[in-house]
Amino acid sequence: MGTIELDALEVRLGGRAILNGLSGSLRGQAIGLLGPNGAGKSTLINTLLGFHRATSGTARVFGLDTYRDRAQIRGGIGYMPENDSFIGNMSGVRFVRYMAELAGLPSAEALERAHEALFYVGLGEVRYRKVNTYSLGMKQLIKLAQALAHGPRLLILDEPTNGLDPIARQRMIQLIQQIRKEGSVRLLISSHLLRDIDETCDEVLILKSGRIAALCNIEEERRSNRSFMELETVGATESFSVSIRGLGCEVACFPGGRIKLVLPEHVEARDLYLIASEQKVQIRRMHVRRDSLEDIFLRAMDYGPMDNGVMVTEGGRPAHVHP
Ligand SMILES: Nc1ncnc2c1ncn2[C@@H]1O[C@H](COP(=O)(O)OP(=O)(O)OP(=O)(O)O)[C@@H](O)[C@H]1O
Numbered sequence: 001m002g003t004i005e006l007d008a009l010e011v012r013l014g015g016r017a018i019l020n021g022l023s024g025s026l027r028g029q030a031i032g033l034l035g036p037n038g039a040g041k042s043t044l045i046n047t048l049l050g051f052h053r054a055t056s057g058t059a060r061v062f063g064l065d066t067y068r069d070r071a072q073i074r075g076g077i078g079y080m081p082e083n084d085s086f087i088g089n090m091s092g093v094r095f096v097r098y099m100a101e102l103a104g105l106p107s108a109e110a111l112e113r114a115h116e117a118l119f120y121v122g123l124g125e126v127r128y129r130k131v132n133t134y135s136l137g138m139k140q141l142i143k144l145a146q147a148l149a150h151g152p153r154l155l156i157l158d159e160p161t162n163g164l165d166p167i168a169r170q171r172m173i174q175l176i177q178q179i180r181k182e183g184s185v186r187l188l189i190s191s192h193l194l195r196d197i198d199e200t201c202d203e204v205l206i207l208k209s210g211r212i213a214a215l216c217n218i219e220e221e222r223r224s225n226r227s228f229m230e231l232e233t234v235g236a237t238e239s240f241s242v243s244i245r246g247l248g249c250e251v252a253c254f255p256g257g258r259i260k261l262v263l264p265e266h267v268e269a270r271d272l273y274l275i276a277s278e279q280k281v282q283i284r285r286m287h288v289r290r291d292s293l294e295d296i297f298l299r300a301m302d303y304g305p306m307d308n309g310v311m312v313t314e315g316g317r318p319a320h321v322h323p
Pocket residue numbers: 013014018035036037038039040041042043044
C-alpha cells in the first residue's frame with residue numbers, strides 16, 4: 001500500500017471540480033508534487049490535511065480516510081505551509097512547543113522535542129529569540145522545525161525553498177535530503193522548482209488542470225538510461241515527425257523547429273539523417289542526453305492527462321509511468 005492512495009478523487013470548490021478524478025498510489029520515500037499555477041497542488045495538500053472533503057472518490061494517508069479520520073491522521077502528519085503563519089511575539093522554542101502540543105504531544109515532551117527540532121534545523125542558538133526577529137531563511141527553518149517536532153510519519157513541505165538565497169536554499173535541500181536518508185519519515189514536497197524536486201525526490205506527481213498528467217518513479221527513469229535526443233531543424237513539416245514516429249520514436253515538437261525524441265534501441269542518428277535528407281529537412285544540431293525530470297515535466301505539460309491518469313505520448317503509448 002502506498003503512503004498516499006488516491007481513488008477517483010474529486011474535490012469541488014465554488015461549484016467547480018478543482019481535483020478531477022485523481023487515482024494513484026504514491027509510494028516514494030520522497031514524493032515531488034509539481035504543476036503550473038492553479039493545477040490543484042494546494043487543494044490536494046489541503047485535502048490530505050483533512051481541510052477539504054472529497055466530493056466523490058477517496059484520498060487515504062496510511063490507509064486512513066483523510067477527511068473522516070482526520071483527527072487520527074493529524075498527529076502523523078507534519079506540515080510546513082508556504083505562507084508564514086507565526087505567532088510572532090513568541091520565542092522560537094515556545095512557538096515550536098506550542099505547535100507540537102497542538103499536534104498532540106504532552107507539554108513536557110513537546111518542550112523537549114521543540115529544543116531537539118530547533119537544533120536539528122540549525123536554529124539552536126536563536127531559539128529564545130522572538131520569531132518576528134528571524135530572517136526569512138530562519139523563518140523557513142522554524143517552519144520545518146515545527147513540522148518535525150512531534151515526530152510525524154509524513155512530512156508535507158509546501159515550497160520549502162521559497163525566497164531563500166542560494167546558500168540558504170542549499171541548507172534546506174541538505175536538510176530534506178538528510179530527513180529522507182534517515183528513512184523514518186515519508187515526504188511530500190510541493191515546489192515550483194524542478195531542481196528542488198530533482199535533488200530531493202524519488203517519485204513525482206505532476207498535476208495539470210486538476211488531473212494527473214504524470215506519476216512516475218524518478219529513480220527508475222534515471223536508471224532506465226533512455227536515449228533522449230534534441231534536434232534543431234529547419235524546414236521540418238508534420239510529415240517529418242510522422243516519419244520519425246514511424247521508426248518507433250516518441251516525438252514532441254516545439255516552436256522554432258525544436259524536436260525532442262525518445263529513441264527505441266534499434267534507431268540511430270543516421271536513420272534520422274536519412275529521413276531528413278529525403279524530406280529536405282536540415283538538421284542543424286543534434287544533442288543526445290539522458291532523460292531528466294524536466295523532460296518528464298515538459299511532456300506531461302504538452303500532452304496532458306488521459307482518462308486513466310496515465311500520461312500518453314503523441315504516439316498513443318503510455319510513457320514511463322507506474323500505476
Ligand atoms: N476555495 C476555493 N473556491 C473556489 N476555487 C478555488 C478555491 N481554492 C482554490 N480554487 C481554485 O482551484 C484552482 C487550483 O488552485 P490551487 O491553489 O490548488 O492550485 P496550485 O496548483 O496550488 O496553484 P499555485 O501554484 O498557484 O499555488 C485554482 O483555479 C483556484 O482558483
